[in-house]
Amino acid sequence: xxxxxxxxxxxxxxxxxxxxxxxxxxxxxxxxxxxxxxxxxxxxxxxxxxxxxxxxxxxxxxxxxxxxxxxxxxxxxxxxxxxxxxxxxxxxxxxxxxxxxxxxxxxxxxxxxxxxxxxxxxxxxxxxxxxxxxxxxxxxxxxxxxxxxxxxxxxxxxxxxxxxxxxxxxxxxxxxxxxxxxxxxxxxxxxxxxxxxxxxxxxxxx
Numbered sequence: 001x002x003x004x005x006x007x008x009x010x011x012x013x014x015x016x017x018x019x020x021x022x023x024x025x026x027x028x029x030x031x032x033x034x035x036x037x038x039x040x041x042x043x044x045x046x047x048x049x050x051x052x053x054x055x056x057x058x059x060x061x062x063x064x065x066x067x068x069x070x071x072x073x074x075x076x077x078x079x080x081x082x083x084x085x086x087x088x089x090x091x092x093x094x095x096x097x098x099x100x101x102x103x104x105x106x107x108x109x110x111x112x113x114x115x116x117x118x119x120x121x122x123x124x125x126x127x128x129x130x131x132x133x134x135x136x137x138x139x140x141x142x143x144x145x146x147x148x149x150x151x152x153x154x155x156x157x158x159x160x161x162x163x164x165x166x167x168x169x170x171x172x173x174x175x176x177x178x179x180x181x182x183x184x185x186x187x188x189x190x191x192x193x194x195x196x197x198x199x200x201x202x203x204x205x206x
Contacts, residue, residue: 010083011083011084012041012081012082013037013042013043013082013084013085014078014085015030015043015045016087016088016103017047017048017049018049018087018089018099018103019049019090020097022047023170024090025090025165025168025170026088026089026130026131026165027088028174029130029165029173030163033183033186033187034086034187036188044082048100048103049099051075052071053072053075053102053106055102056106056108076110076113076118080121083125084125084127084128084187085126085128086128087128087130087148088131089131089144090132091135091140091141091144094140094141094143094144104151119155119156122156123155123157124157124158125155126157126158126160127152127157127158127159127160127194128163129145129163130164131144131162131164132167133165133166133167134167135166144162156194157193157194158194159193159194160189161189163182164179165179166179
């Protein structure tokens with residue numbers, strides 16, 4: 001697995017590309033946003049389509065446990081070492097791509113790896129999303145947004161929101177001027193601690 005990294009600071013970004021298409025619209029939008037990060041913040045880019053990562057097998061209740069291979073170990077290390085994780089996935093059937101969902105399924109396994117302290121190491125980090133869709137009404141991506149927000153809440157991470165853009169044909173997201181404008185300041189957005197709706201409701205009546 002090749003990780004392109006910069007040098008630098010106590011903050012680092014991991015961009016996880018989950019499109020079935022190389023140089024897709026979601027990636028274009030993510031790179032437009034990443035271009036406005038300070039130059040001393042490291043960036044790592046992982047293309048899930050280029051990783052030999054098998055479908056996740058849940059081994060939580062197996063006596064011997066599941067042994068991670070080299071690719072999975074590298075992906076786990078890249079994940080826990082980043083302070084900010086950016087999920088870059090096109091909107092497929094109003095949710096994440098299969099490649100991206102498989103990556104998040106591996107998080108379930110990493111929660112139970114002896115000595116990994118995965119949940120503890122993820123807590124306090126920030127989860128972001130970037131997605132391109134064919135629809136002009138970005139509200140149709142709420143399922144994707146909710147899935148990422150709830151994942152962040154479970155791990156006690158912060159959630160920076162999801163940068164959305166409209167595009168279908170390759171490269172067309174560049175014509176979405178509103179999305180490209182939002183990309184300039186997306187990573188400067190506030191990142192509150194993610195909360196489940198029932199937690200917010202409990203606070204409201206407390």
